[in-house]
Ligand SMILES: Nc1nc2c(ncn2[C@@H]2O[C@H](COP(=O)(O)OP(=O)(O)OP(=O)(O)O)[C@@H](O)[C@H]2O)c(=O)[nH]1
Protein backbone atom coordinates (compact mmCIF):
# COMPACT_ATOMS: atom_id res chain seq x y z
CA UNK A 1 0.00 0.00 0.00
CA UNK A 2 1.40 3.32 -1.03
CA UNK A 3 0.69 6.73 0.43
CA UNK A 4 1.75 9.92 -1.31
CA UNK A 5 2.92 12.82 0.86
CA UNK A 6 1.75 15.98 -0.83
CA UNK A 7 1.33 19.66 -0.08
CA UNK A 8 2.34 23.16 -1.09
CA UNK A 9 6.04 24.04 -1.47
CA UNK A 10 7.93 24.34 1.82
CA UNK A 11 5.04 23.11 3.96
CA UNK A 12 7.26 20.41 5.45
CA UNK A 13 6.62 17.35 3.28
CA UNK A 14 10.19 16.10 3.41
CA UNK A 15 10.38 16.88 7.14
CA UNK A 16 7.25 14.80 7.76
CA UNK A 17 8.58 12.08 5.42
CA UNK A 18 11.74 11.96 7.55
CA UNK A 19 9.66 11.81 10.74
CA UNK A 20 7.55 8.93 9.43
CA UNK A 21 10.33 6.91 7.85
CA UNK A 22 13.40 7.69 9.94
CA UNK A 23 15.24 8.88 6.83
CA UNK A 24 17.42 11.93 6.92
CA UNK A 25 16.81 13.66 3.61
CA UNK A 26 17.85 17.29 3.37
CA UNK A 27 14.95 19.70 3.84
CA UNK A 28 14.42 23.27 2.81
CA UNK A 29 15.69 23.11 -0.76
CA UNK A 30 12.41 24.24 -2.18
CA UNK A 31 11.41 26.11 -5.24
CA UNK A 32 12.96 23.90 -7.91
CA UNK A 33 9.45 23.12 -9.12
CA UNK A 34 10.83 19.82 -10.41
CA UNK A 35 9.12 16.54 -9.79
CA UNK A 36 11.12 14.83 -7.08
CA UNK A 37 9.99 11.63 -5.39
CA UNK A 38 11.50 9.80 -2.43
CA UNK A 39 10.24 6.42 -1.31
CA UNK A 40 10.55 4.46 1.94
CA UNK A 41 8.85 1.41 3.45
CA UNK A 42 7.79 1.66 7.08
CA UNK A 43 6.54 -0.80 9.71
CA UNK A 44 3.06 -0.13 10.97
CA UNK A 45 3.22 -0.13 14.78
CA UNK A 46 0.77 -2.68 16.18
CA UNK A 47 0.58 -3.52 19.86
CA UNK A 48 -1.01 -6.86 19.01
CA UNK A 49 2.11 -7.92 17.10
CA UNK A 50 4.27 -6.93 20.09
CA UNK A 51 2.09 -8.98 22.42
CA UNK A 52 2.03 -12.01 20.10
CA UNK A 53 5.77 -11.76 19.74
CA UNK A 54 6.22 -11.83 23.51
CA UNK A 55 3.90 -14.82 23.68
CA UNK A 56 5.53 -16.95 20.96
CA UNK A 57 9.12 -15.68 21.23
CA UNK A 58 9.71 -16.24 17.51
CA UNK A 59 13.03 -15.86 15.69
CA UNK A 60 11.49 -13.14 13.55
CA UNK A 61 8.73 -10.61 14.08
CA UNK A 62 7.35 -8.94 11.00
CA UNK A 63 4.98 -5.99 11.01
CA UNK A 64 2.59 -4.86 8.32
CA UNK A 65 4.17 -2.15 6.19
CA UNK A 66 3.15 0.92 4.28
CA UNK A 67 5.18 2.72 1.64
CA UNK A 68 5.48 6.50 1.80
CA UNK A 69 6.34 8.62 -1.18
CA UNK A 70 7.47 12.19 -0.65
CA UNK A 71 6.13 13.80 -3.80
CA UNK A 72 7.75 17.20 -4.27
CA UNK A 73 7.18 19.70 -7.04
CA UNK A 74 3.46 20.16 -6.63
CA UNK A 75 3.85 23.91 -6.76
CA UNK A 76 3.96 24.25 -10.50
CA UNK A 77 0.40 25.03 -11.38
CA UNK A 78 -1.42 24.32 -8.11
CA UNK A 79 -4.61 26.31 -8.09
CA UNK A 80 -4.46 26.75 -11.85
CA UNK A 81 -5.32 23.21 -12.88
CA UNK A 82 -1.89 22.92 -14.40
CA UNK A 83 -0.18 19.96 -12.74
CA UNK A 84 2.29 18.33 -15.09
CA UNK A 85 1.56 14.93 -16.58
CA UNK A 86 4.46 13.22 -14.80
CA UNK A 87 3.31 14.59 -11.48
CA UNK A 88 -0.29 13.57 -12.09
CA UNK A 89 0.95 10.13 -12.94
CA UNK A 90 2.72 9.85 -9.56
CA UNK A 91 -0.38 11.04 -7.76
CA UNK A 92 -2.60 8.59 -9.58
CA UNK A 93 -0.45 5.64 -8.56
CA UNK A 94 -0.78 5.98 -4.79
CA UNK A 95 -3.58 4.43 -2.75
CA UNK A 96 -4.09 7.46 -0.56
CA UNK A 97 -2.65 10.83 0.41
CA UNK A 98 -0.95 12.35 3.40
CA UNK A 99 -1.61 16.01 2.82
CA UNK A 100 0.86 18.15 4.75
CA UNK A 101 -0.38 21.63 5.56
CA UNK A 102 1.88 24.26 7.03
CA UNK A 103 0.73 25.57 10.40
CA UNK A 104 4.13 26.56 11.85
CA UNK A 105 5.19 30.17 12.11
CA UNK A 106 8.76 30.79 11.04
CA UNK A 107 9.86 34.02 9.41
CA UNK A 108 12.90 32.33 7.92
CA UNK A 109 10.78 29.94 5.83
CA UNK A 110 9.02 31.69 2.97
CA UNK A 111 5.40 30.75 2.30
CA UNK A 112 4.41 30.49 -1.38
CA UNK A 113 1.11 32.23 -0.60
CA UNK A 114 2.74 34.93 1.50
CA UNK A 115 1.19 34.04 4.85
CA UNK A 116 0.46 31.05 7.09
CA UNK A 117 -3.19 30.09 6.62
CA UNK A 118 -3.86 26.35 6.99
CA UNK A 119 -7.54 26.56 6.00
CA UNK A 120 -6.72 28.35 2.74
CA UNK A 121 -3.89 25.95 1.85
CA UNK A 122 -5.97 22.90 2.66
CA UNK A 123 -8.78 24.07 0.40
CA UNK A 124 -6.40 25.09 -2.36
CA UNK A 125 -5.16 21.58 -2.94
CA UNK A 126 -8.54 19.97 -2.34
CA UNK A 127 -10.14 22.15 -4.99
CA UNK A 128 -7.27 21.42 -7.36
CA UNK A 129 -8.08 17.72 -7.05
CA UNK A 130 -11.78 18.37 -7.61
CA UNK A 131 -10.95 20.34 -10.74
CA UNK A 132 -8.70 17.59 -12.11
CA UNK A 133 -11.38 15.00 -11.45
CA UNK A 134 -13.99 17.12 -13.12
CA UNK A 135 -11.86 17.38 -16.24
CA UNK A 136 -11.33 13.60 -16.22
CA UNK A 137 -15.04 12.88 -15.82
CA UNK A 138 -16.12 15.38 -18.47
CA UNK A 139 -13.64 13.94 -20.97
CA UNK A 140 -14.88 10.46 -20.26
CA UNK A 141 -18.50 11.55 -20.75
CA UNK A 142 -17.62 13.07 -24.12
CA UNK A 143 -15.86 9.89 -25.16
CA UNK A 144 -18.88 7.81 -24.13
CA UNK A 145 -21.17 10.07 -26.16
CA UNK A 146 -18.91 9.68 -29.20
CA UNK A 147 -18.99 5.92 -28.92
CA UNK A 148 -22.76 5.73 -28.49
CA UNK A 149 -23.55 5.71 -32.20
CA UNK A 150 -20.48 3.76 -33.29
CA UNK A 151 -20.68 0.68 -31.13
CA UNK A 152 -24.28 -0.42 -30.70
CA UNK A 153 -23.15 -3.72 -29.17
CA UNK A 154 -21.76 -1.83 -26.16
CA UNK A 155 -24.79 0.34 -25.60
CA UNK A 156 -25.80 -1.19 -22.29
CA UNK A 157 -22.30 -0.81 -20.81
CA UNK A 158 -22.09 2.69 -22.21
CA UNK A 159 -25.39 3.60 -20.61
CA UNK A 160 -24.34 2.27 -17.21
CA UNK A 161 -21.06 4.11 -17.24
CA UNK A 162 -22.61 7.32 -18.50
CA UNK A 163 -25.06 7.22 -15.63
CA UNK A 164 -22.26 6.67 -13.14
CA UNK A 165 -20.12 9.45 -14.63
CA UNK A 166 -23.04 11.83 -14.40
CA UNK A 167 -23.39 11.03 -10.72
CA UNK A 168 -19.69 11.76 -10.22
CA UNK A 169 -20.05 15.02 -12.07
CA UNK A 170 -22.95 16.16 -9.87
CA UNK A 171 -20.81 15.49 -6.78
CA UNK A 172 -17.82 17.37 -8.22
CA UNK A 173 -19.92 20.32 -9.36
CA UNK A 174 -21.20 20.56 -5.78
CA UNK A 175 -17.49 20.86 -4.85
CA UNK A 176 -17.52 17.63 -2.91
CA UNK A 177 -14.82 14.95 -3.16
CA UNK A 178 -15.72 11.63 -4.77
CA UNK A 179 -14.64 9.71 -1.68
CA UNK A 180 -17.89 10.92 -0.12
CA UNK A 181 -20.04 8.95 -2.58
CA UNK A 182 -21.42 5.56 -1.69
CA UNK A 183 -20.17 3.46 -4.60
CA UNK A 184 -20.56 -0.28 -5.08
CA UNK A 185 -17.63 -2.63 -5.68
CA UNK A 186 -18.63 -2.88 -9.35
CA UNK A 187 -18.79 0.88 -9.74
CA UNK A 188 -15.41 1.29 -8.11
CA UNK A 189 -13.96 -1.33 -10.41
CA UNK A 190 -15.31 0.53 -13.42
CA UNK A 191 -13.58 3.80 -12.50
CA UNK A 192 -10.44 2.39 -10.90
CA UNK A 193 -8.31 3.02 -13.98
CA UNK A 194 -9.18 6.69 -14.28
CA UNK A 195 -6.92 7.88 -11.47
CA UNK A 196 -9.54 10.03 -9.79
CA UNK A 197 -7.77 12.02 -7.08
CA UNK A 198 -10.62 12.92 -4.76
CA UNK A 199 -11.65 9.28 -4.56
CA UNK A 200 -8.56 8.38 -2.57
CA UNK A 201 -8.55 8.49 1.24
CA UNK A 202 -6.75 11.45 2.75
CA UNK A 203 -4.93 12.11 5.99
CA UNK A 204 -4.36 15.80 6.61
CA UNK A 205 -1.27 16.47 8.73
CA UNK A 206 -1.04 19.96 10.11
CA UNK A 207 2.65 20.68 10.56
CA UNK A 208 2.49 22.71 13.74
CA UNK A 209 6.14 23.41 14.52
CA UNK A 210 6.72 23.69 18.27
CA UNK A 211 3.16 23.33 19.56
CA UNK A 212 0.52 20.68 19.09
CA UNK A 213 -2.88 22.32 19.51
CA UNK A 214 -6.11 20.44 18.75
CA UNK A 215 -6.41 20.31 14.94
CA UNK A 216 -9.99 21.63 15.08
CA UNK A 217 -8.67 24.94 16.40
CA UNK A 218 -6.70 25.41 13.18
CA UNK A 219 -9.01 24.24 10.44
CA UNK A 220 -12.57 23.12 9.79
CA UNK A 221 -12.42 19.86 7.92
CA UNK A 222 -14.72 16.89 8.02
CA UNK A 223 -15.31 14.42 5.22
CA UNK A 224 -15.75 10.68 4.84
CA UNK A 225 -12.53 8.65 4.65
CA UNK A 226 -10.37 11.50 5.88
CA UNK A 227 -8.51 12.16 9.12
CA UNK A 228 -7.01 15.27 10.57
CA UNK A 229 -3.99 15.35 12.91
CA UNK A 230 -1.33 17.71 14.15
CA UNK A 231 2.33 16.76 14.04
CA UNK A 232 5.34 18.78 15.18
CA UNK A 233 7.32 18.20 12.03
CA UNK A 234 10.81 19.33 12.97
CA UNK A 235 10.73 17.77 16.45
CA UNK A 236 9.31 14.48 15.21
CA UNK A 237 11.96 14.30 12.49
CA UNK A 238 14.60 14.68 15.20
CA UNK A 239 13.01 12.02 17.38
CA UNK A 240 13.02 9.64 14.41
CA UNK A 241 16.79 10.11 14.14
CA UNK A 242 17.46 8.97 17.71
CA UNK A 243 18.35 5.36 18.23
CA UNK A 244 15.58 3.36 19.90
CA UNK A 245 17.01 3.42 23.45
CA UNK A 246 17.57 7.19 23.40
CA UNK A 247 14.16 7.68 21.87
CA UNK A 248 12.40 6.01 24.79
CA UNK A 249 14.36 8.22 27.23
CA UNK A 250 13.55 11.31 25.23
CA UNK A 251 9.83 10.56 25.13
CA UNK A 252 9.74 9.70 28.84
CA UNK A 253 11.47 12.97 29.65
CA UNK A 254 8.70 14.89 27.92
CA UNK A 255 5.96 12.64 29.30
CA UNK A 256 4.99 11.35 25.84
CA UNK A 257 4.13 7.65 25.54
CA UNK A 258 4.56 7.38 21.81
CA UNK A 259 6.15 9.48 19.09
CA UNK A 260 3.45 11.35 17.17
CA UNK A 261 4.83 9.95 13.94
CA UNK A 262 3.97 6.41 15.06
CA UNK A 263 0.35 7.43 15.58
CA UNK A 264 0.27 9.08 12.17
CA UNK A 265 1.56 5.87 10.56
CA UNK A 266 -1.20 3.87 12.25
CA UNK A 267 -3.84 6.41 11.23
CA UNK A 268 -2.72 6.46 7.63
CA UNK A 269 -2.73 2.64 7.49
CA UNK A 270 -6.21 2.64 8.99
CA UNK A 271 -7.51 4.85 6.20
CA UNK A 272 -6.69 2.40 3.45
CA UNK A 273 -9.68 0.03 3.82
CA UNK A 274 -7.28 -2.76 4.70
CA UNK A 275 -6.96 -4.90 7.80
CA UNK A 276 -4.34 -7.11 9.39
CA UNK A 277 -4.40 -10.79 10.12
CA UNK A 278 -1.64 -12.69 11.86
CA UNK A 279 0.33 -15.88 11.49
CA UNK A 280 2.13 -17.12 14.58
CA UNK A 281 4.73 -19.73 15.44
CA UNK A 282 8.17 -20.27 16.88
CA UNK A 283 9.97 -19.18 13.74
CA UNK A 284 7.85 -16.17 12.90
CA UNK A 285 5.08 -13.89 14.13
CA UNK A 286 3.81 -11.85 11.28
CA UNK A 287 1.14 -9.29 10.40
CA UNK A 288 -0.28 -9.43 6.88
CA UNK A 289 -2.46 -6.85 5.14
CA UNK A 290 -5.56 -7.61 3.13
CA UNK A 291 -8.68 -5.73 2.03
CA UNK A 292 -11.48 -5.48 4.58
CA UNK A 293 -14.18 -7.96 3.59
CA UNK A 294 -11.72 -10.42 2.01
CA UNK A 295 -12.14 -14.19 2.41
CA UNK A 296 -10.06 -16.96 3.96
CA UNK A 297 -8.79 -17.98 0.54
CA UNK A 298 -7.81 -14.35 -0.15
CA UNK A 299 -5.82 -14.40 3.08
CA UNK A 300 -4.13 -17.62 1.98
CA UNK A 301 -3.21 -15.95 -1.31
CA UNK A 302 -1.64 -13.02 0.52
CA UNK A 303 0.75 -15.44 2.23
CA UNK A 304 1.51 -17.45 -0.88
CA UNK A 305 -0.33 -18.28 -4.11
CA UNK A 306 0.27 -21.99 -3.42
CA UNK A 307 -1.73 -21.73 -0.20
CA UNK A 308 -4.68 -20.29 -2.10
CA UNK A 309 -4.40 -22.90 -4.83
CA UNK A 310 -4.25 -25.86 -2.46
CA UNK A 311 -6.54 -24.37 0.19
CA UNK A 312 -8.37 -26.92 2.33
CA UNK A 313 -9.35 -25.11 5.53
CA UNK A 314 -8.26 -22.16 7.61
CA UNK A 315 -7.74 -22.59 11.33
CA UNK A 316 -8.88 -19.29 12.81
CA UNK A 317 -8.56 -17.88 16.30
CA UNK A 318 -9.80 -14.42 17.21
CA UNK A 319 -7.01 -12.32 18.71
CA UNK A 320 -9.21 -11.40 21.69
CA UNK A 321 -9.86 -15.08 22.44
CA UNK A 322 -6.17 -15.90 22.47
CA UNK A 323 -5.43 -13.00 24.78
CA UNK A 324 -8.32 -13.88 27.09
CA UNK A 325 -7.35 -17.56 27.30
CA UNK A 326 -3.58 -17.09 27.43
CA UNK A 327 -2.26 -19.63 24.91
CA UNK A 328 -3.21 -21.75 21.90
CA UNK A 329 -3.71 -24.87 24.02
CA UNK A 330 -6.30 -23.15 26.17
CA UNK A 331 -7.96 -21.86 23.00
CA UNK A 332 -8.33 -25.42 21.75
CA UNK A 333 -9.62 -26.73 25.08
CA UNK A 334 -12.21 -23.95 25.17
CA UNK A 335 -13.32 -24.82 21.65
CA UNK A 336 -12.46 -21.34 20.39
CA UNK A 337 -10.25 -22.50 17.54
CA UNK A 338 -12.46 -22.60 14.45
CA UNK A 339 -12.09 -24.41 11.16
CA UNK A 340 -13.30 -22.16 8.37
CA UNK A 341 -13.86 -22.73 4.66
CA UNK A 342 -12.90 -20.70 1.60
CA UNK A 343 -15.68 -18.14 1.87
CA UNK A 344 -15.16 -17.21 5.53
CA UNK A 345 -14.88 -13.41 5.81
CA UNK A 346 -11.62 -12.65 7.61
CA UNK A 347 -11.87 -10.28 10.60
CA UNK A 348 -9.23 -7.78 11.65
CA UNK A 349 -6.85 -9.46 14.08
CA UNK A 350 -7.68 -13.06 13.15
CA UNK A 351 -4.85 -15.48 13.80
CA UNK A 352 -4.80 -17.83 10.86
CA UNK A 353 -3.14 -21.06 9.91
CA UNK A 354 -3.89 -22.43 6.46
CA UNK A 355 -4.27 -26.15 5.83
CA UNK A 356 -3.44 -26.86 2.24
CA UNK A 357 -2.47 -29.56 -0.16
CA UNK A 358 -0.63 -29.17 -3.44
N1 LIG B 1 10.21 26.06 12.45
C1 LIG B 1 9.89 24.97 11.78
N2 LIG B 1 10.35 24.81 10.54
C2 LIG B 1 10.00 23.70 9.87
C3 LIG B 1 9.18 22.68 10.44
N3 LIG B 1 9.01 21.71 9.53
C4 LIG B 1 9.69 22.09 8.43
N4 LIG B 1 10.29 23.28 8.64
C5 LIG B 1 11.16 24.03 7.72
O1 LIG B 1 10.44 24.36 6.56
C6 LIG B 1 11.29 24.28 5.43
C7 LIG B 1 10.68 23.37 4.41
O2 LIG B 1 10.66 22.06 4.91
P1 LIG B 1 10.66 20.81 3.93
O3 LIG B 1 10.41 19.61 4.77
O4 LIG B 1 11.83 20.83 3.06
O5 LIG B 1 9.34 21.17 3.09
P2 LIG B 1 8.88 20.52 1.71
O6 LIG B 1 7.41 20.63 1.70
O7 LIG B 1 9.48 19.18 1.54
O8 LIG B 1 9.50 21.54 0.68
P3 LIG B 1 9.62 21.34 -0.90
O9 LIG B 1 9.91 19.88 -1.16
O10 LIG B 1 10.73 22.21 -1.29
O11 LIG B 1 8.31 21.79 -1.44
C8 LIG B 1 12.64 23.80 5.92
O12 LIG B 1 13.47 24.90 6.07
C9 LIG B 1 12.31 23.18 7.25
O13 LIG B 1 13.39 23.25 8.14
C10 LIG B 1 8.73 22.87 11.79
O14 LIG B 1 8.04 22.04 12.38
N5 LIG B 1 9.11 24.03 12.40
Ligand SMILES: [Mg+2]
Pocket residue numbers: 013014015027028072
Ligand atom coordinates in the same frame (compact mmCIF):
# COMPACT_ATOMS: atom_id res chain seq x y z
MG1 LIG C 1 10.65 18.37 -0.04
